[in-house]
Amino acid sequence: MKESRRPVLTDDELLAGLADGSDEVLNQLYRRYFPMILHFITTNSGSEDDAKDIYQEAIVVLYEKVRGGSLELYCQLKTYIYSVSRRLWLKQLAQRNRYMVRDIETPAGEDFAGQQVDDDFIDHEERDRQFNLMADSLARLGEPCRTLLEDFYIQHLSMQEITEKFGYTNADNAKTQKYKCLMRLKRLFFSEYKQS
Structure with a gap:
């Protein structure tokens, strides 16, 4: 064969x-x-x-x-x-x-192909820098926001699962809390991003 x-x-x-x-x-x-x-x-x-x-x-x-x-x-x-x-x-x-x-x-x-590689490398480095800033911002966010956002965006838990895990009265309250946490994370990230 x-x-x-x-x-x-x-x-x-x-x-x-x-x-x-x-x-x-x-x-x-x-x-x-x-x-x-x-x-x-x-x-x-x-x-x-x-x-x-x-x-x-x-x-x-x-x-x-x-x-x-x-x-x-x-x-x-x-x-x-x-x-x-x-x-x-x-x-x-x-x-x-x-x-x-x-x-x-x-x-x-x-x-x-120097300029092309330079541009691609700069894009990659900027994306890495943003990921690192986001990880730092998430670490500084504190609890329960950090866990709530990780559960939703990384673990892909449903709002109902988050409601039960965190003891919220209903999924709408959990959504409101997730939104507030997300806004805090954005403020932390962009304040760091502007400084660097």
Whole structure:
């Protein structure tokens, strides 16, 4: 019996599959491009675990751009992934105060599509900053608001379940309390956001 070979997908097919959440596409992206990132990071003061973390974050950046419909590639997908991974690793090295970076040969000798990667990276960093601010704001919110909002938005409890859990007289009172908590959270978040 012959083993069936997986088709080699084009960059466009990979991006379409990524947008659809295809596990096969994720596997193919990993098989194709992770070794290049592993080599780059391990030759620049990193470990295999560092490479896995950086590669996963680069794929998240790519996924967010694809899902948001804002990715316009002006280079090969391989180059884009390398460029994002490289930028993420350089940032991490700077945070560790280690700057000895040796580039491997650029994929296919292409330009890094610098401005595109810079813009995508800035978008990703801003989103991370906002998530961190939201987590801090939620932590400062206090009880019972924090638990109520987590139950509704993260645990997906119904208003009736929240009414019973918190001992409200009815679901309308629970909704009113959720609204007040949400407004407090927004005030905390935006006061932090403006300061930073």
